[in-house]
Structures are given as structure tokens and as C-alpha cells.
Amino acid sequence: MRDDDPNQNEKVDERSGVSRRDFLKISSISVAVPLVTGPKVVFAAGEQVPVHGPGKVPMEFTINGKKHKADLEPRVTLLDALRDEFDLTGAKRVCDRAECGACTVLMDNKAVYACSVLAIEAQGRQIATVESLMQGDKLHPVQQAFVDNDASQCGFCTPGFVVACKAFLDKHPNPTPEDIRRGLSGNLCRCGTYHGIQLAIAQLAQKGA
Amino acid sequence: MRSFEYVSPTTKAQAVSLLAGNWGQTEVFAGGTDLLALMKDDVLAPKRLVNIKQIKDLQGVTYNAQGLRVGALTNLGELADDANVKKNYPALAEALIEAASPQIRNMATLGGNLCQRPRCWYFRNGFGLLPKDETGKELIIEGDNRYHAILANDGPAKFVSPSTIAPVLIAYAAKIRLEGPKGKRELPLEKFYVVPKTETEREHDLQPNEIVTEVVVPPATDAKAAHYEIRQKEAFDWPLAVAAVALRMNGSNVQSARVVMGYVAPVPWISMEAEQALSSQNISEDTAQRAAAAALRNAKALSHNSYKVQLARVAVKRALLKAASGGAA
Numbered sequence A: 001m002r003d004d005d006p007n008q009n010e011k012v013d014e015r016s017g018v019s020r021r022d023f024l025k026i027s028s029i030s031v032a033v034p035l036v037t038g039p040k041v042v043f044a045a046g047e048q049v050p051v052h053g054p055g056k057v058p059m060e061f062t063i064n065g066k067k068h069k070a071d072l073e074p075r076v077t078l079l080d081a082l083r084d085e086f087d088l089t090g091a092k093r094v095c096d097r098a099e100c101g102a103c104t105v106l107m108d109n110k111a112v113y114a115c116s117v118l119a120i121e122a123q124g125r126q127i128a129t130v131e132s133l134m135q136g137d138k139l140h141p142v143q144q145a146f147v148d149n150d151a152s153q154c155g156f157c158t159p160g161f162v163v164a165c166k167a168f169l170d171k172h173p174n175p176t177p178e179d180i181r182r183g184l185s186g187n188l189c190r191c192g193t194y195h196g197i198q199l200a201i202a203q204l205a206q207k208g209a
Numbered sequence B: 001m002r003s004f005e006y007v008s009p010t011t012k013a014q015a016v017s018l019l020a021g022n023w024g025q026t027e028v029f030a031g032g033t034d035l036l037a038l039m040k041d042d043v044l045a046p047k048r049l050v051n052i053k054q055i056k057d058l059q060g061v062t063y064n065a066q067g068l069r070v071g072a073l074t075n076l077g078e079l080a081d082d083a084n085v086k087k088n089y090p091a092l093a094e095a096l097i098e099a100a101s102p103q104i105r106n107m108a109t110l111g112g113n114l115c116q117r118p119r120c121w122y123f124r125n126g127f128g129l130l131p132k133d134e135t136g137k138e139l140i141i142e143g144d145n146r147y148h149a150i151l152a153n154d155g156p157a158k159f160v161s162p163s164t165i166a167p168v169l170i171a172y173a174a175k176i177r178l179e180g181p182k183g184k185r186e187l188p189l190e191k192f193y194v195v196p197k198t199e200t201e202r203e204h205d206l207q208p209n210e211i212v213t214e215v216v217v218p219p220a221t222d223a224k225a226a227h228y229e230i231r232q233k234e235a236f237d238w239p240l241a242v243a244a245v246a247l248r249m250n251g252s253n254v255q256s257a258r259v260v261m262g263y264v265a266p267v268p269w270i271s272m273e274a275e276q277a278l279s280s281q282n283i284s285e286d287t288a289q290r291a292a293a294a295a296l297r298n299a300k301a302l303s304h305n306s307y308k309v310q311l312a313r314v315a316v317k318r319a320l321l322k323a324a325s326g327g328a329a
Helices: A006-016 A020-026 A078-085 A141-148 A158-171 A177-183 A194-207 B012-018 B035-040 B076-081 B083-088 B090-098 B110-115 B166-171 B272-278 B285-295 B307-324
Strands: A031-033 A041-044 A047-052 A057-063 A066-072 A104-107 A110-113 A126-128 B005-007 B026-029 B048-051 B061-064 B067-071 B175-180 B183-188 B211-217 B223-231 B239-250 B253-262
Touching: A041 B012, A047 B012, A057 A078, A066 A078, A078 A104, A104 A158, A110 A158, A141 A158, A141 A194, A158 A177, A158 A194, A177 A194, B012 B048, B012 B175, B012 B211, B026 B035, B061 B083, B067 B083, B076 B083, B076 B090, B076 B110, B083 B090, B090 B166, B090 B223, B090 B239, B110 B166, B110 B211, B166 B223, B166 B239, B166 B253, B223 B307, B239 B307, B253 B272, B253 B285, B253 B307, B272 B285, B285 B307
Parallel strands: A057 A126, B005 B048, B026 B048
Antiparallel strands: A031 A041, A041 A047, A047 B005, A057 A066, A104 A110, A104 A126, B061 B067, B067 B211, B175 B183, B175 B211, B223 B239, B239 B253
16 A cells, blocks of 8 residues: 555545644643744753654655755655656665565665665665666666576566675775675665676676776 | 654754653664564554654774774674774674675664564464463463574563674673663663563663663783674575673683673573583583583573574584684684
């Protein structure tokens, strides 16, 4: 079920039961400061802390070097924001549980699972998706190596794998086969193209890409 | 995922006061690699997430004569790459690398790894930590218990403690530091793990409004330590059995030993029996085998997991032999 499915929203309202105000009353030390306008805040240890959500919050992102804005609930993952708000559908939603790697993107140059990062916490970070790799009509060396080595079959895991391979090679320019197995263990391919991917990595490592 | 409100305190005191005093209302959000999955599956449905990643005091790794101090927010990847960890706690560095895929290690924190919830599929599917049917019958006894506990499983808790890093930290005599509304406290890491007896309890000695602040590990350059995992898949899989050992030698004989198993009990399991069996012995195939047998002497398999008893024995034996032959490196 999609996070923005209206039926699920209804269910939430019905079942969550506790209103925000009730919740603030029961939480031990925090005291609600109802403000007519401006951001909501609570007092915590004598200081004001802004509260975001549960409704939509204005957010701003830097994705592939460009600024993007959207109003999103705090529960929206980076992956869903990329795909549903910004039409960046290279990162795929497969397991949605930090296991398969199809949603791999770079956050501040480190590979992460976009399904397991909240969009709200990705603000102020440099996000790079597979869409950033091609320069005009020219494939990125990792993408070209996938083509040269027949490293993709159905192709659904490929965008995540390509991003993971790029991050891996940036950190391990001369990997051993053991480094490759371990370093790419966070991506799964159900067609079983692992051998081609290993060859692609080996080709790039020789080139020093 | 159900909706929630999101706060990002900048101090520990703020974080503590933003957490509710009872479970279910709020959750601490650090790396999120476990929490978000639990929320997507509706196992947890907090009304508020307290994002602690803006709290600078929870960052950082330092090493000095007192040992290692690791801020709870330290990523598993960062910690595995730390030169002092690699040099002085090689078995820990190895456990960190083995703990998860690169993508997870870039997000997951040490505090979160130690606080992650059990991987028991009954728990993950919403049947609770101590799953029962409507007549009160325990589901795991006659259910699919192939990955469940083989030690300390006579109570209602049959899940296994999920952290693969906790056993090696316990072998290194690590302590965990917590902070809550009543102030700070420090526990030997093994005391942080408890076996819940009712569904309202959790498997950690952690109050709902406490946070893990840091982990401290005493110097271990005099120890021979090792970590050994047995998994179905070579990389990135939940283990079937884990053993971590730290040996202090007097010449070629064991002066003192710490033998800790993971994935065998609802808590990381310290085997006094194995430690006694090793006392004043040199480590050979034979003594390692006997210590491993002692470690599993009290094991009681459930209907589908007797294979785990042998796997755990092998893990203990191989960890001992690995430690004696120079440790993790």
C-alpha cells in the first residue's frame, strides 16, 4: 500500500485514537505551547523545539545538484519522495525494507537505501540518484561496464546496483574478489547476473575508473 | 507507515524530555534501518519520532589509556574503519564489517544495533515478543521455530537476541551508558539484555524515556579475541550461531576466558561452563572442543532447531581456535 493511499490515512485517523494535544499532555515533561500562527513548538528541557507533522511540512532537497521543494509528511521516505514527487524513478521500490538494494542512492557520497531514509532527514544532504550518472548521451563508466559485460538481465535491480558499484569503486579502487562479494552484498539480483557484475567491476578496477 | 510527528532535539536533556514515559507513544530515531521497517510493518506505531542525530554529544570515537569510547550515533561503517578499533579490537572490527551490508553500515548506529528488536518472524508479523494464540498457548512451541532459542528458552521468550556486535563487545567487557529523566547510569553490556516475562516488557533494560549515549570498552591489547559467525549465506545474512571469545593468557595457558554466544538465547549468552572448562588449559583442538561441548551442555532444542546446537558448538570451538592462533586479523 502506498503511503499516500487515502484509505490508509483514514485508517490512521480512526485507529491512532490519541490526538496531538492528548499526547502532549501525557508525555512526561514536555508542555504544549499552542501557537495561533508560525511553527509548532514544544518546550523540552527549558528550550523550544520545533515539531514537524504529522501533517505536511515544507521541505527542500538537493538532488543531483538541483534544488527541489515539496510539502511532505514526516513519514514519507526519501525513495517515495524521489519517485512520486520529483519523477526520479531510477531508484526502485522493491522490498522497501533495507534488504534488496534496488533503491540505492548516494547521500553525501555514501550509498544508502532510499527506502530507509526519511525524506525529512535527507534535507540539507547531497542526494545523487542513478539519473545523475550519465553525462549527456554518454554512459557513466560503471553503466558502460554493465553493458560491456552483460551485467543486467531484466534490469530492475540494475539502477541500484550501478549506484552501489560506483560507491564501492570510489572506496575500493583495486578490490579483491572477496572485497567485491562483501562490498556488493547489499544488492540482490533475482535473475542472477552477479557474474557479469563481478566482470564489470573487474574491468573498471583495471582501468582505474 | 502510520503518521507521526517528528522532533530533532539538539541536547540529550531535550531528547529525554521529548520521550514519553511509557512504551508505544514515542520512539528514538537514529539510523532508522530497523525502526522504519518495524513501523512499515505496523509492529510499532509511535505518535512521535525523536530524531537524536542532531545531538553532538552522541557522536565520536576516542581511544586512550582508559580504552575506547564510542558515541551511540557512530555508524557501524565509521567504527569498522576506525584505526584504533582495527588495531586494538580486531574482533570488534570484524564483527562490524560482518554485521550488515554497506548501505546499512552507512546509516545504522552502534546504539541502534545494540537496541534493535528481535528478528523473530512471529514478532515481526505482529504476534508480539511472546506470541500466544487466543487460548494462551505459546505459538512457537509447535510452530516454525527453526531460528529460535536453544538456551534459556524455558520461559515464554523464545526469540534470539539479534545483535551480532553485542557478543563481541561483551567478550571485551564493554559497558553501556544510558541517560534518562533520573540521570545517567552505566551497565555492563550483558546486564542491558533481559529476558521479558510479560508482553509489556522489552528485551532491554532501557526505560521508554532513556537513550543510549555511549559504549565504553576497556583496553584489550592483552587479550586474544575472536568473533565467529555461522550463516546460511556468506555475506549479509542473519547468523544461525555466533561466538565471541576473549582470552587472557598466562604463558600458553588460559588465565581467564570470556565466551559469549549470540543467536542461541533471548540475550547474548555468557557461558560460564565454557569459561570454567578453559581455565588453566592451553588451547588445542581438544580443549576447544571440550569447552564448546560444555557451552552447549544445557541446550534444549525446540521441535525444529536441534541443528543449531551443533552449529553453536562449532562456532565456539572455531572462535577459540581463531583467538588462540592470533585473533581476528
